[in-house]
Amino acid sequence: MTGNLVEARDLHVRFVTRDATVRAVNGVSFDLAPRETLCILGESGSGKSVTLRALMRLNPAKRTVVEGRLRVGGHDLVAAKERTLSDIRGSVVSMIFQEPMTALDPVFTIGRQIRETILRHEAVGRAEADRRALELLELVQIPSARRRLDAYPHEMSGGLRQRAMIAIALSCRPKLLLADEPTTALDATVQIQILLLLKQLQAELGMGMIFVTHDLGVAGEIADRVAVMYAGRFVEEGPVGALMRAPLHPYTRGLLGATVHDQPRGQRLTTIPGAPPNLEHLPRGCAFAPRCALAEAACLPAVPTLRGPEPGHRARCIRVQECGLERAA
Amino acid sequence: MTAGAVSTLGSALVPPAAPVRGRGYWAGVARRLRRDPVTLGCATVLLLMMLVIVAAPLVAPFDPYQGSMARRLRPLGYAGHLLGTDELGRDMLTRLIYGGRLSWFLGITPVVLAFGIGGLLGVAAGFAGGWVNSLIMRVTDVFYAFPSVLLAVAISGALGAGIFNAILSLTLVFVPQIIRVAETVTTGVRTLDYVESARASGAGALTVVRVHVLPNVLGPIFVYATGLISVSMILASGLSFLGLGTRPPEPEWGLMLNTLRTAIYTQPVLTMLPGFCIFATSLCFNMVSDGLRSAMDVRG
Amino acid sequence: MMFYVIRRILYAVPIALSVGLVCFMLVHIAPGDPVNAIVPPDAPQAVVEQVRRAYGLDKPLPVQFALWLGHVLQGDLGRSLATGRPVWEELRGAVANTLRLAVVASVLGFLIGAVLGGLSGVFRGRLIDRAATTVAVAGVSVPHYWLGMVLVITFSVTFNVLPAMGAGPDNAAGWGWDWAHIRHLILPSVTLAVIPAGIITRAIRGTVSEILGQEFIGTLRGKGLRGRTVAYHVVINAAPQVLAVMGLQLGYLMGGSILVETVFSWPGTGFLLNSAIFQRDIPVLQGTILVLAIFFVLVNLMVDLMQTVLDPRISRA
Numbered sequence: 001m002t003g004n005l006v007e008a009r010d011l012h013v014r015f016v017t018r019d020a021t022v023r024a025v026n027g028v029s030f031d032l033a034p035r036e037t038l039c040i041l042g043e044s045g046s047g048k049s050v051t052l053r054a055l056m057r058l059n060p061a062k063r064t065v066v067e068g069r070l071r072v073g074g075h076d077l078v079a080a081k082e083r084t085l086s087d088i089r090g091s092v093v094s095m096i097f098q099e100p101m102t103a104l105d106p107v108f109t110i111g112r113q114i115r116e117t118i119l120r121h122e123a124v125g126r127a128e129a130d131r132r133a134l135e136l137l138e139l140v141q142i143p144s145a146r147r148r149l150d151a152y153p154h155e156m157s158g159g160l161r162q163r164a165m166i167a168i169a170l171s172c173r174p175k176l177l178l179a180d181e182p183t184t185a186l187d188a189t190v191q192i193q194i195l196l197l198l199k200q201l202q203a204e205l206g207m208g209m210i211f212v213t214h215d216l217g218v219a220g221e222i223a224d225r226v227a228v229m230y231a232g233r234f235v236e237e238g239p240v241g242a243l244m245r246a247p248l249h250p251y252t253r254g255l256l257g258a259t260v261h262d263q264p265r266g267q268r269l270t271t272i273p274g275a276p277p278n279l280e281h282l283p284r285g286c287a288f289a290p291r292c293a294l295a296e297a298a299c300l301p302a303v304p305t306l307r308g309p310e311p312g313h314r315a316r317c318i319r320v321q322e323c324g325l326e327r328a329a
Numbered sequence: 330m331t332a333g334a335v336s337t338l339g340s341a342l343v344p345p346a347a348p349v350r351g352r353g354y355w356a357g358v359a360r361r362l363r364r365d366p367v368t369l370g371c372a373t374v375l376l377l378m379m380l381v382i383v384a385a386p387l388v389a390p391f392d393p394y395q396g397s398m399a400r401r402l403r404p405l406g407y408a409g410h411l412l413g414t415d416e417l418g419r420d421m422l423t424r425l426i427y428g429g430r431l432s433w434f435l436g437i438t439p440v441v442l443a444f445g446i447g448g449l450l451g452v453a454a455g456f457a458g459g460w461v462n463s464l465i466m467r468v469t470d471v472f473y474a475f476p477s478v479l480l481a482v483a484i485s486g487a488l489g490a491g492i493f494n495a496i497l498s499l500t501l502v503f504v505p506q507i508i509r510v511a512e513t514v515t516t517g518v519r520t521l522d523y524v525e526s527a528r529a530s531g532a533g534a535l536t537v538v539r540v541h542v543l544p545n546v547l548g549p550i551f552v553y554a555t556g557l558i559s560v561s562m563i564l565a566s567g568l569s570f571l572g573l574g575t576r577p578p579e580p581e582w583g584l585m586l587n588t589l590r591t592a593i594y595t596q597p598v599l600t601m602l603p604g605f606c607i608f609a610t611s612l613c614f615n616m617v618s619d620g621l622r623s624a625m626d627v628r629g
Numbered sequence: 630m631m632f633y634v635i636r637r638i639l640y641a642v643p644i645a646l647s648v649g650l651v652c653f654m655l656v657h658i659a660p661g662d663p664v665n666a667i668v669p670p671d672a673p674q675a676v677v678e679q680v681r682r683a684y685g686l687d688k689p690l691p692v693q694f695a696l697w698l699g700h701v702l703q704g705d706l707g708r709s710l711a712t713g714r715p716v717w718e719e720l721r722g723a724v725a726n727t728l729r730l731a732v733v734a735s736v737l738g739f740l741i742g743a744v745l746g747g748l749s750g751v752f753r754g755r756l757i758d759r760a761a762t763t764v765a766v767a768g769v770s771v772p773h774y775w776l777g778m779v780l781v782i783t784f785s786v787t788f789n790v791l792p793a794m795g796a797g798p799d800n801a802a803g804w805g806w807d808w809a810h811i812r813h814l815i816l817p818s819v820t821l822a823v824i825p826a827g828i829i830t831r832a833i834r835g836t837v838s839e840i841l842g843q844e845f846i847g848t849l850r851g852k853g854l855r856g857r858t859v860a861y862h863v864v865i866n867a868a869p870q871v872l873a874v875m876g877l878q879l880g881y882l883m884g885g886s887i888l889v890e891t892v893f894s895w896p897g898t899g900f901l902l903n904s905a906i907f908q909r910d911i912p913v914l915q916g917t918i919l920v921l922a923i924f925f926v927l928v929n930l931m932v933d934l935m936q937t938v939l940d941p942r943i944s945r946a
Binding site: 058087106107120152 | 843848849851852853862865866
């Protein structure tokens with residue numbers, strides 16, 4: 001067993017209902033070292049949120065089928081029973097969500113919601129839990145922390161609510177923090193503050209972080225490594241700098257080209273034509289081929305394996321070499 | 330006694346008005362209904378009942394008013410009387426079939442009237458807002474301050490027995506409920522962007538109401554009203570049971586329950602029959618109403 | 630929050646006044662001369678004129694209303710035409726009896742509704758949900774006066790284990806919580822409990838499944854909380870709405886018990902109302918309706934206030 005915080009091998013997640021089977025995650029493999037930050041980048045429907053929730057087995061139990069290997073913090077999550085899983089959630093792995101207004105219980109105070117998590121996982125008394133709750137609110141830099149302990153979620157601004165959610169997630173010093181688009185619902189200025197806070201906390205607490213977002217700027221700001229997700233697979237993964245400077249996969253290049261940033265004026269914005277595939281009926285070959293300008297017949301029979309110029313930076317495209325050539329040009 | 334607390338149960342009972350109700354939506358509703366055997370079954374039962382009731386003179390074996398004292402309170406199957414005879418010797422089956430006419434009439438008419446009056450007032454209140462809304466809703470609140478049964482009994486009691494008075498008092502009971510539902514739904518639709526944009530593009534108020542508001546609110550109000558039919562039947566028969574609705578010798582299920590009470594010790598099965606008819610009808614209407622609501626609720 | 634509470638209480642006052650107005654008008658919408666509602670039909674003309682002046686029936690309506698209101702606020706609801714006793718005396722015992730019946734029926738209905746509604750809300754879509762929902766629909770579809778008759782036929786006529794009528798042995802005046810009296814309470818309260826059971830099942834089912842569909846439930850699971858704790862969160866979130874429905878049902882039962890009381894000859898307000906209607910005893914009719922309606926207004930008020938207190942989103946907004 002390596003010292004990796006997360007080891008995922010060939011992870012498959014599908015949702016099975018009477019009407020259809022949705023294949024949300026189709027063969028995702030990655031490692032995460034302790035204190036490392038991985039950003040999963042993708043559009044809506046790419047499977048990124050499902051992957052994130054699968055790392056905690058938080059998907060709806062009735063419909064979900066999870067296959068593959070998944071080890072987090074030394075625990076085997078695929079084989080684990082619900083009892084073990086509920087012990088792990090909140091203590092070894094924690095999650096923060098996109099919209100804190102709906103993700104927090106509206107009829108309980110912030111202080112209670114923090115205290116509840118601490119009491120669940122650690123053998124301390126109420127007074128100690130309250131003291132730690134106050135400490136946590138100060139850790140996440142909420143002003144007037146003592147007063148805020150008795151506040152309800154709706155009484156706080158969006159940024160403060162998100163900080164409160166972070167405090168709840170960190171209450172038991174998890175080794176891994178999962179974040180599902182935590183800044184998407186916030187104003188731009190508040191976004192930066194929260195991102196900086198997360199980076200600081202990660203360094204202080206020595207956590208690994210897996211961030212899900214569709215925002216390239218966020219990925220650039222906070223990630224060590226980036227994985228681009230499409231139709232339930234990682235189509236490209238690599239260090240953030242290399243990936244952003246010289247993307248290997250046509251989809252990644254399309255995403256990077258589609259931002260409004262740094263584009264010369266007067267030119268048309270590039271878009272990626274077409275729409276993501278239906279996850280109920282995935283094609284046998286490369287899922288991006290229908291929308292790809294570089295597609296050819298060889299793309300269709302099977303899903304391309306990961307390949308690339310360096311061991312840390314790879315993509316699922318048979319024409320990776322040419323992209324490499326273009327990069328050099 | 331109804332779930333009159335629309336404000337607390339509103340979101341659970343009234344299906345949301347979705348903006349674009351094109352043909353695809355109604356096709357979806359029809360498809361969901363087709364796959365719902367319970368609702369279809371109950372709707373069929375209701376249809377059959379309606380046919381039997383309408384065709385009463387053709388279907389009923391005896392005369393509903395003719396009875397023979399020598400043959401009072403005979404059990405099921407006696408001498409060609411499939412369901413026995415009542416306390417004045419009249420054939421039960423015939424009385425039940427003819428009784429259905431009055432019971433259905435008393436049950437459905439107040440709801441139809443309330444749908445019209447209440448719907449108009451509610452949509453107006455919801456659409457106009459301001460003092461019109463306040464005026465209508467405050468008056469509605471006053472009537473809401475009475476439990477339905479009490480209000481119906483009070484008005485009927487004051488006006489006296491009779492079919493017309495019963496219909497009047499029941500209509501007065503249901504109008505406030507429909508006003509509430511209509512106003513809630515209309516207010517919800519009025520604030521939706523597409524209504525605002527219609528008005529901003531210069532459409533007159535009446536046009537906006539007719540084209541954009543009405544098609545979207547009529548559905549939920551109608552579903553709510555169908556849910557009221559069962560209550561109306563039970564209340565109407567209840568009024569007759571108390572002697573406040575239909576008067577003898579007219580056949581009507583509630584009145585029959587009353588007049589047959591004395592036979593509870595001798596022919597208990599007979600006394601249960603009219604009530605069973607009310608129960609069956611009411612149950613079917615409720616199931617159909619629930620089925621309609623599920624089919625129309627896009628969220629599933 | 631205090632501001633809201635005071636405003637809500639003040640709002641109840643015009644409602645109560647309007648309710649009083651409706652009760653007052655009941656007499657006047659009845660066909661015929663209102664005097665005949667107060668005076669026995671065989672009274673000589675001089676007496677009739679005297680009564681007319683005494684009750685201010687020769688004065689314009691608003692004045693009459695004010696006079697009537699004045700009497701009511703002093704506790705004077707008039708005298709019964711049938712017995713000559715003050716209406717309030719007739720009402721006292723009846724109100725107590727109906728209150729007993731309504732409270733017991735409410736508690737029964739709440740318990741059944743809570744169990745069925747909770748189960749069907751949690752296990753939505755499964756067999757137990759369909760079973761509970763069917764029972765609930767049957768509960769609101771059944772004409773309760775008929776159900777009462779069916780229960781009487783089953784338990785009194787056929788098996789003869791429970792009494793069919795009355796509130797106590799030999800219609801004794803007092804009430805005691807002993808078996809001799811409680812056995813009279815069983816059938817009417819079960820009958821009356823059916824409708825609130827049905828309504829509360831549906832309400833709880835809707836509220837619980839709505840809450841279970843909300844985002845924060847995922848957060849709770851993500852914190853590693855066990856099923857028991859999540860259930861506690863659901864209950865606290867559901868409480869304001871559910872308690873409101875329960876409170877309203879109690880109010881409805883008080884006001885709507887007339888049919889069941891008639892079937893079982895239960896000596897409550899409904900029974901009183903029934904005989905008042907048939908004896909055209911207008912003062913008793915008016916007084917009973919007024920008391921029941923005001924009770925309902927008070928229940929509504931308390932339910933609103935309780936919701937304000939329980940739901941932090943309202944009170945501290």
